[in-house]
Amino acid sequence: xxxxxxxxxxxxxxxxxxxxxxxxxxxxxxxxxxxxxxxxxxxxxxxxxxxxxxxxxxxxxxxxxxxxxxxxxxxxxxxxxxxxxxxxxxxxxxxxxxxxxxxxxxxxxxxxxxxxxxxxxxxxxxxxxxxxxxxxxxxxxxxxxxxxxxxxxxxxxxxxxxxxxxxxxxxxxxxxxxxxxxxxxxxxxxxxxxxxxxxxxxxxxxxxxxxxxxxxxxxxxxxxxxxxxxxxxxxxxxxxxxxxxxxxxxxxxxxxxxxxxxxxxxxxxxxxxxxxxxxxxxxxxxxxxxxxxxxxxxxxxxxxxxxxxxxxxxxxxxxxxxxxxxxxxxxxxxxxxxxxxxxxxxxxxxxxxxxxxxxxxxxxxxxxxxxxxxxxxxxxxxxxxxxxxxxx
Ligand code: HEC
Ligand code: HEC
Ligand code: HEC
Numbered sequence: 059x060x061x062x063x064x065x066x067x068x069x070x071x072x073x074x075x076x077x078x079x080x081x082x083x084x085x086x087x088x089x090x091x092x093x094x095x096x097x098x099x100x101x102x103x104x105x106x107x108x109x110x111x112x113x114x115x116x117x118x119x120x121x122x123x124x125x126x127x128x129x130x131x132x133x134x135x136x137x138x139x140x141x142x143x144x145x146x147x148x149x150x151x152x153x154x155x156x157x158x159x160x161x162x163x164x165x166x167x168x169x170x171x172x173x174x175x176x177x178x179x180x181x182x183x184x185x186x187x188x189x190x191x192x193x194x195x196x197x198x199x200x201x202x203x204x205x206x207x208x209x210x211x212x213x214x215x216x217x218x219x220x221x222x223x224x225x226x227x228x229x230x231x232x233x234x235x236x237x238x239x240x241x242x243x244x245x246x247x248x249x250x251x252x253x254x255x256x257x258x259x260x261x262x263x264x265x266x267x268x269x270x271x272x273x274x275x276x277x278x279x280x281x282x283x284x285x286x287x288x289x290x291x292x293x294x295x296x297x298x299x300x301x302x303x304x305x306x307x308x309x310x311x312x313x314x315x316x317x318x319x320x321x322x323x324x325x326x327x328x329x330x331x332x333x334x335x336x337x338x339x340x341x342x343x344x345x346x347x348x349x350x351x352x353x354x355x356x357x358x359x360x361x362x363x364x365x366x367x368x369x370x371x372x373x374x375x376x377x378x379x380x381x382x383x384x385x386x387x388x389x390x391x392x393x394x395x396x397x398x399x400x401x402x403x404x405x406x407x408x409x410x411x412x413x414x415x416x417x418x419x420x421x422x423x424x425x426x427x428x429x430x431x432x433x434x435x436x437x438x439x440x441x442x443x444x445x446x447x448x449x450x
Contacts, residue, residue, distance in 0.1 A: 085178025088171050091238035091321075092164065093313035097121045106179075107131075107186035112158035115252075117195035119156045127185035140176045141169065145215050147205075154205035156193075157213075162254060163240035166218040166233070212253040224331075231328030232259065234321060239313075241265060241329075244275040244305060259332045267386065272449050273304045274388035276380060280334035288326045292317070295401025295408075300381060301374040303398035304389065307408070310401035340385065340439030344431035353426050357414065366434040372409055377434035387441045390427055391449045394418075420446040 082090070089095070098121050100109040107130075108123040125131040132140065132150070139150040147161040148154055155161060167175075218237055220229040235241045236258050246254040247268040256264035259279070267277035287297040292314040295302050302310060314322070355364065361373045368375035376382050381389050392398070397413035400406065418426060420443035427446075431438030 083174075083178055083182060085174040085176070086182060087316075088167075088175045088238060089178055090313055090316050091234060092167075092175070092240070093309060094124065095312050096308060097159075098124050104186045104188055106183055107188035109188065109191055112156070114156065114158065114195070117193060119158055119193040119195070120191040121159070122190045123186060123188050124179060125183050125186040125188075126180050127187055130187055130189050131185060132179065133185060135176075137173060137176050140179075141172050144172055144175075145217075147209060147213065153202045154209060156205065157208070157252070160240040160243045162213055162257060163237055163243060165213070165215045166237035166257075168217060168233075171238070208251060208253070212251070214257065225327075227324045227327050228331060230321070231324035231326070234325050235265075235328055239325065241278070244268065244270055245278055259328070262333065262335060265329065265332065267384075269386060269388050270305065272388055272392045273306075274381075274384055274386040274390075275306065276384050276386075276389075277334075278329055279332035281330045282334075282380065283326075283330075285323070285326050285330065288329070289319075289322045292322055292325070293319075294403050294405035296371055296374075296406060298371070299368075299375050300379045301400045301409075303381075303393060303400060303411075307399060307401040310403060311408075315401070315403040315405075340437075342440040344428035344436075344438050344440045346429050346432045347425050349422070350425035350429035353418070353422065354429050357417065358426075358430075366430065366436075371406070376430050377436060379436075382430055383436060383438045385439050387427065387439075387445050388449070391423070391441070391445055394423055394427060395446070395449055415450065420444075420450075 094106065097110055097112075098106045098108050100121075101107065104125075106123070106125050108121045110121045111118040112121065123131040126133040128134055132143075135143070135150050142148050143150070143155065143159075144161055144167065145165045147157065147159065218233045221232070224232075242254050242257060242265060245265045245268060246256055247263055247266055249255050255261070255266075258264055262279075265278050268275055283291065283297070287299075291297045291300075291302060292310060294315065295307055295310045317325070362368055362376050363373075366375060366377040381393070384390065393411055395413060395415040398411045399408045402408040414423070423446045424441045424443045427441040430436065431441065
Protein backbone atom coordinates (compact mmCIF):
# COMPACT_ATOMS: atom_id res chain seq x y z
CA UNK A 59 0.00 0.00 0.00
CA UNK A 60 1.25 3.47 -0.76
CA UNK A 61 1.43 6.17 1.90
CA UNK A 62 -1.65 7.78 0.46
CA UNK A 63 -3.85 4.71 0.67
CA UNK A 64 -2.52 4.11 4.16
CA UNK A 65 -3.57 7.56 5.18
CA UNK A 66 -6.97 7.10 3.53
CA UNK A 67 -7.41 3.77 5.27
CA UNK A 68 -6.78 5.36 8.65
CA UNK A 69 -9.22 8.10 7.87
CA UNK A 70 -11.94 5.71 6.77
CA UNK A 71 -11.39 3.71 9.91
CA UNK A 72 -11.73 6.82 11.97
CA UNK A 73 -15.01 7.63 10.26
CA UNK A 74 -16.36 4.13 10.79
CA UNK A 75 -15.40 4.13 14.48
CA UNK A 76 -18.42 2.95 16.42
CA UNK A 77 -20.49 5.93 17.41
CA UNK A 78 -21.77 5.47 20.92
CA UNK A 79 -24.95 7.24 21.89
CA UNK A 80 -24.61 9.28 25.03
CA UNK A 81 -27.20 7.18 26.82
CA UNK A 82 -26.90 3.42 26.72
CA UNK A 83 -29.15 1.14 28.76
CA UNK A 84 -27.72 -0.89 31.61
CA UNK A 85 -27.94 -4.06 29.51
CA UNK A 86 -26.19 -2.51 26.53
CA UNK A 87 -23.39 -1.31 28.79
CA UNK A 88 -22.95 -4.88 30.03
CA UNK A 89 -22.81 -6.12 26.43
CA UNK A 90 -20.02 -3.58 25.90
CA UNK A 91 -18.21 -4.74 29.04
CA UNK A 92 -18.45 -8.31 27.72
CA UNK A 93 -17.52 -7.34 24.15
CA UNK A 94 -20.12 -9.70 22.65
CA UNK A 95 -19.68 -7.89 19.33
CA UNK A 96 -16.04 -9.02 19.05
CA UNK A 97 -17.09 -12.60 18.46
CA UNK A 98 -20.76 -12.52 17.50
CA UNK A 99 -20.65 -9.86 14.75
CA UNK A 100 -19.05 -10.75 11.42
CA UNK A 101 -21.03 -8.37 9.25
CA UNK A 102 -21.64 -4.90 10.68
CA UNK A 103 -24.95 -4.75 8.79
CA UNK A 104 -26.13 -7.72 10.85
CA UNK A 105 -24.90 -7.08 14.37
CA UNK A 106 -24.72 -10.09 16.70
CA UNK A 107 -25.84 -12.54 13.98
CA UNK A 108 -22.78 -14.78 14.56
CA UNK A 109 -20.73 -16.73 12.00
CA UNK A 110 -17.19 -16.02 13.17
CA UNK A 111 -14.83 -18.99 12.93
CA UNK A 112 -12.85 -20.15 15.95
CA UNK A 113 -10.18 -22.71 15.23
CA UNK A 114 -9.90 -25.66 17.63
CA UNK A 115 -7.35 -28.46 17.31
CA UNK A 116 -10.01 -30.61 15.58
CA UNK A 117 -11.64 -28.03 13.27
CA UNK A 118 -13.49 -24.70 13.30
CA UNK A 119 -16.50 -23.84 15.44
CA UNK A 120 -18.64 -20.80 14.66
CA UNK A 121 -20.16 -18.22 16.95
CA UNK A 122 -23.94 -18.23 16.88
CA UNK A 123 -26.74 -15.79 16.17
CA UNK A 124 -27.61 -14.13 19.51
CA UNK A 125 -30.20 -11.71 18.13
CA UNK A 126 -33.82 -12.27 19.27
CA UNK A 127 -34.78 -13.98 16.00
CA UNK A 128 -37.08 -16.86 17.06
CA UNK A 129 -35.84 -19.34 14.45
CA UNK A 130 -32.15 -18.63 14.05
CA UNK A 131 -31.26 -16.58 17.10
CA UNK A 132 -31.99 -16.83 20.81
CA UNK A 133 -35.54 -15.41 20.57
CA UNK A 134 -36.93 -18.56 22.16
CA UNK A 135 -34.48 -18.45 25.10
CA UNK A 136 -36.01 -17.78 28.51
CA UNK A 137 -33.95 -15.87 31.07
CA UNK A 138 -33.09 -19.17 32.70
CA UNK A 139 -31.97 -20.68 29.34
CA UNK A 140 -29.79 -17.63 28.80
CA UNK A 141 -28.28 -17.77 32.28
CA UNK A 142 -27.50 -21.44 31.73
CA UNK A 143 -25.64 -20.65 28.50
CA UNK A 144 -23.67 -17.82 30.11
CA UNK A 145 -22.88 -19.58 33.37
CA UNK A 146 -22.83 -23.29 32.56
CA UNK A 147 -21.98 -23.25 28.85
CA UNK A 148 -25.09 -25.18 27.85
CA UNK A 149 -27.28 -24.20 24.86
CA UNK A 150 -31.08 -24.23 25.08
CA UNK A 151 -31.14 -27.45 23.02
CA UNK A 152 -29.04 -29.03 25.75
CA UNK A 153 -25.65 -29.41 24.04
CA UNK A 154 -22.47 -28.22 25.72
CA UNK A 155 -20.82 -25.13 24.24
CA UNK A 156 -17.20 -24.96 23.24
CA UNK A 157 -15.18 -22.77 25.60
CA UNK A 158 -14.38 -20.51 22.60
CA UNK A 159 -17.42 -18.83 24.15
CA UNK A 160 -15.81 -17.44 27.33
CA UNK A 161 -18.43 -18.75 29.77
CA UNK A 162 -15.53 -19.67 32.08
CA UNK A 163 -15.40 -15.90 32.78
CA UNK A 164 -19.04 -14.92 32.24
CA UNK A 165 -20.04 -17.49 34.90
CA UNK A 166 -18.83 -14.99 37.48
CA UNK A 167 -21.36 -12.33 36.46
CA UNK A 168 -24.16 -11.56 38.92
CA UNK A 169 -27.71 -12.69 38.12
CA UNK A 170 -28.89 -9.07 37.99
CA UNK A 171 -26.30 -8.21 35.32
CA UNK A 172 -27.16 -11.30 33.27
CA UNK A 173 -30.82 -10.33 33.46
CA UNK A 174 -30.11 -6.78 32.23
CA UNK A 175 -28.01 -8.24 29.42
CA UNK A 176 -30.82 -10.63 28.51
CA UNK A 177 -33.36 -7.78 28.41
CA UNK A 178 -31.05 -5.78 26.15
CA UNK A 179 -30.61 -8.68 23.72
CA UNK A 180 -34.35 -9.38 23.66
CA UNK A 181 -35.73 -5.83 23.57
CA UNK A 182 -33.10 -3.60 21.97
CA UNK A 183 -31.28 -5.77 19.44
CA UNK A 184 -32.72 -6.12 15.94
CA UNK A 185 -33.60 -9.77 15.10
CA UNK A 186 -31.53 -11.13 12.17
CA UNK A 187 -32.71 -14.11 10.12
CA UNK A 188 -29.23 -15.55 9.72
CA UNK A 189 -28.84 -19.32 10.11
CA UNK A 190 -26.11 -20.73 12.33
CA UNK A 191 -23.20 -22.49 10.67
CA UNK A 192 -22.48 -26.01 11.88
CA UNK A 193 -18.95 -26.66 13.14
CA UNK A 194 -16.44 -28.03 10.60
CA UNK A 195 -15.49 -30.86 12.88
CA UNK A 196 -15.78 -34.38 11.54
CA UNK A 197 -17.49 -37.21 13.35
CA UNK A 198 -16.68 -38.70 15.86
CA UNK A 199 -14.76 -35.67 17.13
CA UNK A 200 -17.85 -33.56 16.49
CA UNK A 201 -19.69 -35.32 19.29
CA UNK A 202 -19.94 -32.75 22.00
CA UNK A 203 -19.88 -35.14 24.95
CA UNK A 204 -16.13 -34.68 25.66
CA UNK A 205 -17.00 -31.05 26.41
CA UNK A 206 -19.01 -32.26 29.39
CA UNK A 207 -15.87 -33.97 30.65
CA UNK A 208 -13.79 -30.84 29.98
CA UNK A 209 -16.21 -28.73 31.97
CA UNK A 210 -16.30 -31.23 34.79
CA UNK A 211 -12.52 -30.94 35.02
CA UNK A 212 -12.04 -27.23 34.49
CA UNK A 213 -15.22 -25.20 34.73
CA UNK A 214 -16.32 -23.45 37.91
CA UNK A 215 -19.80 -22.00 37.48
CA UNK A 216 -19.93 -20.05 40.75
CA UNK A 217 -20.61 -16.32 40.78
CA UNK A 218 -18.05 -13.75 41.85
CA UNK A 219 -17.65 -13.49 45.63
CA UNK A 220 -16.41 -10.12 46.88
CA UNK A 221 -13.39 -10.10 49.21
CA UNK A 222 -14.46 -8.22 52.33
CA UNK A 223 -10.87 -7.28 53.19
CA UNK A 224 -10.63 -5.18 50.01
CA UNK A 225 -12.21 -1.86 48.97
CA UNK A 226 -15.39 -1.58 46.90
CA UNK A 227 -13.30 -0.23 44.04
CA UNK A 228 -11.00 -3.24 44.13
CA UNK A 229 -13.98 -5.63 44.22
CA UNK A 230 -15.68 -3.90 41.30
CA UNK A 231 -12.41 -4.19 39.36
CA UNK A 232 -11.96 -7.87 40.20
CA UNK A 233 -15.58 -8.52 39.18
CA UNK A 234 -15.13 -6.78 35.82
CA UNK A 235 -11.74 -8.30 34.99
CA UNK A 236 -12.62 -11.88 35.96
CA UNK A 237 -16.21 -11.71 34.74
CA UNK A 238 -17.63 -9.67 31.87
CA UNK A 239 -14.25 -8.23 30.76
CA UNK A 240 -12.84 -11.79 30.38
CA UNK A 241 -9.28 -10.40 30.31
CA UNK A 242 -7.91 -13.82 31.29
CA UNK A 243 -9.20 -15.38 28.06
CA UNK A 244 -6.23 -13.80 26.31
CA UNK A 245 -3.82 -12.83 29.11
CA UNK A 246 -3.78 -16.08 31.15
CA UNK A 247 -1.59 -18.93 29.92
CA UNK A 248 -3.39 -22.14 28.98
CA UNK A 249 -2.68 -25.73 29.86
CA UNK A 250 -2.56 -28.94 27.89
CA UNK A 251 -6.33 -29.06 27.34
CA UNK A 252 -6.52 -25.37 26.44
CA UNK A 253 -7.91 -24.57 29.88
CA UNK A 254 -6.91 -21.24 31.42
CA UNK A 255 -4.42 -22.02 34.19
CA UNK A 256 -6.15 -19.69 36.64
CA UNK A 257 -9.43 -17.81 36.84
CA UNK A 258 -8.61 -15.32 39.56
CA UNK A 259 -5.68 -13.35 40.91
CA UNK A 260 -4.91 -15.57 43.89
CA UNK A 261 -3.08 -17.88 41.51
CA UNK A 262 0.12 -16.38 40.10
CA UNK A 263 -0.65 -17.66 36.59
CA UNK A 264 -3.67 -15.39 36.31
CA UNK A 265 -3.01 -12.62 33.69
CA UNK A 266 0.61 -13.74 33.58
CA UNK A 267 0.80 -13.40 29.78
CA UNK A 268 -0.06 -15.77 26.93
CA UNK A 269 0.51 -16.14 23.24
CA UNK A 270 -2.44 -16.05 20.86
CA UNK A 271 -2.56 -16.05 17.06
CA UNK A 272 0.96 -14.69 16.69
CA UNK A 273 0.50 -11.98 19.35
CA UNK A 274 1.68 -11.90 22.91
CA UNK A 275 -0.87 -10.64 25.40
CA UNK A 276 1.60 -9.61 28.08
CA UNK A 277 1.83 -10.03 31.82
CA UNK A 278 -0.44 -7.30 33.22
CA UNK A 279 -0.11 -8.18 36.93
CA UNK A 280 1.29 -5.58 39.26
CA UNK A 281 2.44 -2.03 38.79
CA UNK A 282 4.19 -2.25 35.45
CA UNK A 283 2.08 0.79 34.52
CA UNK A 284 1.03 3.69 36.69
CA UNK A 285 -2.71 3.99 37.37
CA UNK A 286 -3.02 6.89 34.88
CA UNK A 287 -0.95 5.20 32.17
CA UNK A 288 -2.98 2.01 32.16
CA UNK A 289 -6.30 3.85 32.26
CA UNK A 290 -5.12 5.90 29.27
CA UNK A 291 -4.09 2.74 27.45
CA UNK A 292 -7.51 1.14 27.95
CA UNK A 293 -9.38 4.32 27.04
CA UNK A 294 -7.37 5.62 24.11
CA UNK A 295 -5.12 2.75 22.97
CA UNK A 296 -2.10 4.92 23.79
CA UNK A 297 0.02 5.90 26.69
CA UNK A 298 2.85 8.41 26.60
CA UNK A 299 5.22 5.61 25.77
CA UNK A 300 3.39 3.10 23.69
CA UNK A 301 0.58 1.95 21.48
CA UNK A 302 -1.52 -1.19 21.67
CA UNK A 303 -2.04 -3.26 18.57
CA UNK A 304 -3.69 -6.37 17.21
CA UNK A 305 -6.42 -8.11 19.21
CA UNK A 306 -6.06 -5.60 22.08
CA UNK A 307 -6.64 -2.68 19.71
CA UNK A 308 -9.97 -4.33 18.87
CA UNK A 309 -10.82 -4.81 22.54
CA UNK A 310 -10.20 -1.08 23.04
CA UNK A 311 -12.05 0.04 19.91
CA UNK A 312 -15.21 -1.98 20.63
CA UNK A 313 -15.14 -2.33 24.36
CA UNK A 314 -12.85 -0.66 26.89
CA UNK A 315 -12.87 2.87 25.43
CA UNK A 316 -16.57 2.97 26.32
CA UNK A 317 -16.12 1.90 29.96
CA UNK A 318 -16.92 4.57 32.53
CA UNK A 319 -13.92 6.24 34.16
CA UNK A 320 -14.90 4.68 37.48
CA UNK A 321 -14.90 1.21 35.97
CA UNK A 322 -11.55 1.77 34.23
CA UNK A 323 -10.03 2.94 37.48
CA UNK A 324 -11.44 -0.07 39.32
CA UNK A 325 -10.04 -2.45 36.72
CA UNK A 326 -6.59 -0.90 36.95
CA UNK A 327 -6.68 -0.80 40.77
CA UNK A 328 -7.38 -4.53 40.81
CA UNK A 329 -4.79 -5.50 38.20
CA UNK A 330 -2.10 -3.36 39.85
CA UNK A 331 -2.77 -5.04 43.21
CA UNK A 332 -1.84 -8.50 41.91
CA UNK A 333 1.45 -9.86 43.19
CA UNK A 334 4.34 -10.23 40.79
CA UNK A 335 7.32 -12.50 40.77
CA UNK A 336 10.70 -10.79 40.41
CA UNK A 337 11.77 -10.63 36.77
CA UNK A 338 14.71 -12.85 36.02
CA UNK A 339 17.35 -11.32 33.79
CA UNK A 340 17.29 -12.92 30.34
CA UNK A 341 20.09 -15.48 29.97
CA UNK A 342 20.99 -14.07 26.58
CA UNK A 343 20.67 -10.33 26.08
CA UNK A 344 20.02 -8.77 22.68
CA UNK A 345 23.13 -7.28 21.03
CA UNK A 346 23.61 -4.37 18.66
CA UNK A 347 25.13 -5.10 15.24
CA UNK A 348 26.43 -2.50 12.77
CA UNK A 349 24.25 -3.64 9.84
CA UNK A 350 21.10 -3.40 11.99
CA UNK A 351 22.08 0.10 13.09
CA UNK A 352 22.15 1.12 9.43
CA UNK A 353 18.83 -0.61 8.72
CA UNK A 354 17.22 1.17 11.66
CA UNK A 355 18.44 4.55 10.44
CA UNK A 356 17.22 3.87 6.94
CA UNK A 357 13.84 2.27 7.60
CA UNK A 358 12.69 3.14 11.09
CA UNK A 359 14.50 6.23 12.37
CA UNK A 360 12.50 8.75 10.35
CA UNK A 361 9.36 7.81 12.21
CA UNK A 362 10.52 6.42 15.57
CA UNK A 363 13.47 8.81 15.93
CA UNK A 364 17.21 8.13 16.14
CA UNK A 365 16.76 8.17 19.93
CA UNK A 366 13.78 5.76 19.83
CA UNK A 367 11.59 8.40 21.47
CA UNK A 368 8.74 8.38 18.94
CA UNK A 369 6.62 11.44 18.29
CA UNK A 370 3.66 13.20 19.96
CA UNK A 371 1.37 10.26 20.72
CA UNK A 372 1.33 9.35 17.01
CA UNK A 373 4.49 7.33 16.66
CA UNK A 374 5.13 5.24 19.77
CA UNK A 375 8.49 5.39 21.55
CA UNK A 376 10.54 2.21 21.30
CA UNK A 377 12.72 3.08 24.31
CA UNK A 378 11.18 1.57 27.46
CA UNK A 379 8.28 0.12 25.44
CA UNK A 380 6.64 -2.99 26.99
CA UNK A 381 6.02 -4.68 23.64
CA UNK A 382 9.61 -4.10 22.54
CA UNK A 383 10.94 -5.48 25.82
CA UNK A 384 8.55 -8.43 26.35
CA UNK A 385 10.44 -11.69 26.91
CA UNK A 386 8.12 -13.33 24.42
CA UNK A 387 8.79 -11.45 21.16
CA UNK A 388 5.62 -12.66 19.33
CA UNK A 389 3.87 -9.28 19.10
CA UNK A 390 7.10 -7.52 18.16
CA UNK A 391 7.89 -9.95 15.34
CA UNK A 392 4.29 -9.74 14.16
CA UNK A 393 4.40 -5.93 13.98
CA UNK A 394 7.68 -5.84 12.07
CA UNK A 395 6.61 -8.46 9.53
CA UNK A 396 2.95 -7.61 9.09
CA UNK A 397 2.64 -4.05 10.34
CA UNK A 398 -0.23 -3.10 12.58
CA UNK A 399 -2.91 -0.71 13.49
CA UNK A 400 -3.67 1.02 16.72
CA UNK A 401 -7.10 1.29 18.29
CA UNK A 402 -9.59 3.72 16.82
CA UNK A 403 -11.07 5.67 19.69
CA UNK A 404 -12.79 8.93 20.45
CA UNK A 405 -9.34 10.23 21.42
CA UNK A 406 -7.34 9.07 18.37
CA UNK A 407 -7.81 7.82 14.86
CA UNK A 408 -6.03 4.55 14.12
CA UNK A 409 -2.47 4.89 12.83
CA UNK A 410 -0.72 2.30 10.72
CA UNK A 411 2.69 0.81 11.00
CA UNK A 412 3.92 -0.44 7.60
CA UNK A 413 4.80 -4.14 7.08
CA UNK A 414 8.43 -5.09 6.41
CA UNK A 415 8.19 -8.82 5.64
CA UNK A 416 9.20 -8.05 2.03
CA UNK A 417 12.28 -6.14 3.10
CA UNK A 418 14.23 -8.20 5.62
CA UNK A 419 15.21 -11.85 5.64
CA UNK A 420 14.92 -13.78 8.92
CA UNK A 421 18.42 -12.93 10.12
CA UNK A 422 18.18 -9.22 9.19
CA UNK A 423 14.81 -8.96 10.92
CA UNK A 424 16.18 -10.64 14.05
CA UNK A 425 19.21 -8.31 14.04
CA UNK A 426 16.95 -5.28 13.71
CA UNK A 427 14.75 -6.36 16.62
CA UNK A 428 17.85 -7.09 18.69
CA UNK A 429 19.02 -3.59 17.89
CA UNK A 430 15.86 -1.98 19.26
CA UNK A 431 15.85 -4.35 22.26
CA UNK A 432 19.44 -3.32 23.11
CA UNK A 433 19.40 0.45 22.45
CA UNK A 434 18.41 3.60 24.39
CA UNK A 435 18.64 1.82 27.74
CA UNK A 436 16.55 -1.18 26.60
CA UNK A 437 17.82 -4.54 27.83
CA UNK A 438 15.68 -7.24 26.25
CA UNK A 439 16.29 -10.92 25.62
CA UNK A 440 17.84 -11.90 22.29
CA UNK A 441 15.55 -12.65 19.32
CA UNK A 442 16.67 -15.35 16.88
CA UNK A 443 16.04 -15.92 13.18
CA UNK A 444 13.93 -18.90 14.28
CA UNK A 445 11.51 -16.55 16.07
CA UNK A 446 11.03 -14.67 12.81
CA UNK A 447 10.64 -17.74 10.63
CA UNK A 448 7.89 -19.07 12.91
CA UNK A 449 5.73 -16.06 12.06
CA UNK A 450 6.32 -15.59 8.33
C1 HEC B 1 -14.29 -14.85 22.46
C2 HEC B 1 -15.46 -15.02 21.63
C3 HEC B 1 -16.85 -14.82 22.23
C4 HEC B 1 -17.29 -13.75 22.99
C5 HEC B 1 -16.50 -12.54 23.47
C6 HEC B 1 -18.70 -14.01 23.23
N1 HEC B 1 -19.08 -15.19 22.66
FE1 HEC B 1 -20.92 -16.06 22.82
N2 HEC B 1 -20.28 -17.65 21.72
C7 HEC B 1 -19.03 -17.76 21.11
C8 HEC B 1 -18.97 -19.00 20.35
C9 HEC B 1 -17.80 -19.50 19.51
C10 HEC B 1 -20.22 -19.64 20.52
C11 HEC B 1 -20.65 -20.98 19.95
C12 HEC B 1 -20.11 -22.10 20.80
C13 HEC B 1 -20.57 -23.46 20.35
O1 HEC B 1 -21.32 -23.56 19.39
O2 HEC B 1 -20.19 -24.44 21.02
C14 HEC B 1 -21.01 -18.77 21.39
C15 HEC B 1 -22.30 -19.07 21.84
C16 HEC B 1 -23.09 -18.22 22.60
C17 HEC B 1 -24.42 -18.53 23.07
C18 HEC B 1 -25.19 -19.82 22.82
C19 HEC B 1 -26.11 -19.49 21.68
C20 HEC B 1 -26.86 -20.60 21.01
O3 HEC B 1 -27.01 -20.46 19.82
O4 HEC B 1 -27.30 -21.54 21.63
C21 HEC B 1 -24.89 -17.41 23.73
C22 HEC B 1 -26.25 -17.21 24.41
C23 HEC B 1 -23.83 -16.42 23.70
N3 HEC B 1 -22.75 -16.95 23.02
C24 HEC B 1 -23.94 -15.16 24.25
C25 HEC B 1 -22.87 -14.25 24.32
C26 HEC B 1 -22.98 -12.95 24.95
C27 HEC B 1 -24.24 -12.36 25.53
C28 HEC B 1 -21.74 -12.39 24.88
C29 HEC B 1 -21.25 -11.05 25.44
C30 HEC B 1 -21.47 -10.87 26.88
C31 HEC B 1 -20.86 -13.34 24.19
N4 HEC B 1 -21.61 -14.45 23.87
C32 HEC B 1 -19.52 -13.15 23.94
C33 HEC B 1 -17.98 -16.86 21.24
C34 HEC B 1 -17.99 -15.70 22.01
C1 HEC C 1 -8.95 -10.81 22.57
C2 HEC C 1 -7.82 -10.96 23.44
C3 HEC C 1 -7.63 -9.95 24.55
C4 HEC C 1 -8.51 -9.60 25.55
C5 HEC C 1 -9.95 -10.11 25.76
C6 HEC C 1 -7.83 -8.65 26.39
N1 HEC C 1 -6.56 -8.43 25.91
FE1 HEC C 1 -5.20 -7.07 26.65
N2 HEC C 1 -3.91 -7.53 25.16
C7 HEC C 1 -4.09 -8.51 24.19
C8 HEC C 1 -2.92 -8.54 23.33
C9 HEC C 1 -2.70 -9.48 22.16
C10 HEC C 1 -2.02 -7.55 23.81
C11 HEC C 1 -0.65 -7.16 23.24
C12 HEC C 1 -0.84 -6.03 22.27
C13 HEC C 1 0.45 -5.45 21.72
O1 HEC C 1 1.44 -6.15 21.74
O2 HEC C 1 0.43 -4.28 21.28
C14 HEC C 1 -2.68 -6.93 24.95
C15 HEC C 1 -2.13 -5.87 25.68
C16 HEC C 1 -2.68 -5.33 26.83
C17 HEC C 1 -2.06 -4.29 27.63
C18 HEC C 1 -0.72 -3.61 27.31
C19 HEC C 1 0.40 -4.40 27.90
C20 HEC C 1 1.03 -5.31 26.93
O3 HEC C 1 1.26 -6.47 27.28
O4 HEC C 1 1.31 -4.89 25.79
C21 HEC C 1 -2.88 -4.07 28.69
C22 HEC C 1 -2.64 -3.11 29.84
C23 HEC C 1 -4.04 -4.96 28.55
N3 HEC C 1 -3.88 -5.70 27.40
C24 HEC C 1 -5.09 -5.03 29.45
C25 HEC C 1 -6.24 -5.80 29.25
C26 HEC C 1 -7.38 -5.80 30.13
C27 HEC C 1 -7.49 -5.01 31.43
C28 HEC C 1 -8.32 -6.65 29.58
C29 HEC C 1 -9.71 -6.95 30.06
C30 HEC C 1 -10.60 -5.80 30.20
C31 HEC C 1 -7.74 -7.18 28.35
N4 HEC C 1 -6.48 -6.66 28.19
C32 HEC C 1 -8.39 -8.06 27.51
C33 HEC C 1 -5.22 -9.30 24.04
C34 HEC C 1 -6.40 -9.21 24.80
C1 HEC D 1 5.81 5.63 8.49
C2 HEC D 1 6.23 5.70 9.86
C3 HEC D 1 6.82 4.42 10.46
C4 HEC D 1 7.94 3.73 10.07
C5 HEC D 1 8.83 4.01 8.88
C6 HEC D 1 8.11 2.67 11.04
N1 HEC D 1 7.13 2.72 11.97
FE1 HEC D 1 6.94 1.50 13.57
N2 HEC D 1 5.14 2.38 14.03
C7 HEC D 1 4.60 3.46 13.37
C8 HEC D 1 3.32 3.78 13.96
C9 HEC D 1 2.38 4.90 13.52
C10 HEC D 1 3.12 2.85 14.99
C11 HEC D 1 1.92 2.78 15.92
C12 HEC D 1 0.76 2.28 15.18
C13 HEC D 1 0.88 0.89 14.84
O1 HEC D 1 1.64 0.21 15.52
O2 HEC D 1 0.24 0.45 13.90
C14 HEC D 1 4.30 1.98 15.00
C15 HEC D 1 4.48 0.92 15.89
C16 HEC D 1 5.65 0.20 16.02
C17 HEC D 1 5.90 -0.77 17.06
C18 HEC D 1 4.93 -1.17 18.16
C19 HEC D 1 5.05 -0.21 19.32
C20 HEC D 1 4.04 -0.45 20.43
O3 HEC D 1 3.95 0.41 21.32
O4 HEC D 1 3.37 -1.49 20.46
C21 HEC D 1 7.17 -1.25 16.84
C22 HEC D 1 7.90 -2.28 17.67
C23 HEC D 1 7.69 -0.60 15.65
N3 HEC D 1 6.74 0.28 15.19
C24 HEC D 1 8.94 -0.83 15.11
C25 HEC D 1 9.37 -0.31 13.89
C26 HEC D 1 10.58 -0.72 13.20
C27 HEC D 1 11.56 -1.75 13.72
C28 HEC D 1 10.62 0.00 12.04
C29 HEC D 1 11.66 -0.08 10.92
C30 HEC D 1 11.73 -1.36 10.23
C31 HEC D 1 9.46 0.86 12.01
N4 HEC D 1 8.73 0.64 13.14
C32 HEC D 1 9.17 1.76 11.00
C33 HEC D 1 5.18 4.15 12.34
C34 HEC D 1 6.31 3.77 11.65
